[in-house]
Amino acid sequence: xxxxxxxxxxxxxxxxxxxxxxxxxxxxxxxxxxxxxxxxxxxxxxxxxxxxxxxxxxxxxxxxxxxxxxxxxxxxxxx
Numbered sequence: 448x449x450x451x452x453x454x455x456x457x458x459x460x461x462x463x464x465x466x467x468x469x470x471x472x473x474x475x476x477x478x479x480x481x482x483x484x485x486x487x488x489x490x491x492x493x494x495x496x497x498x499x500x501x502x503x504x505x506x507x508x509x510x511x512x513x514x515x516x517x518x519x520x521x522x523x524x525x526x
Contacts, residue, residue: 506514
């Protein structure tokens with residue numbers, strides 16, 4: 448900046464940045480509260496609803512053990 452211009456130097460001021468961001472945050476919050484409405488909820492009739500997923504079948508104890516052994520073998524081999 449030209450020292451002969453007579454204008455003061457504009458220095459970085461973190462307080463003013465913090466203040467402006469706080470003002471913007473409050474303005475956004477006030478706008479959100481002013482425009483909030485109750486959510487609209489729709490109910491799908493049972494006839495139009497998608498079918499329910501079937502519950503997973505229970506595995507026998509020996510099947511769980513075999514599955515666990517197979518997965519640990521793969522880990523040991525580095526795959």
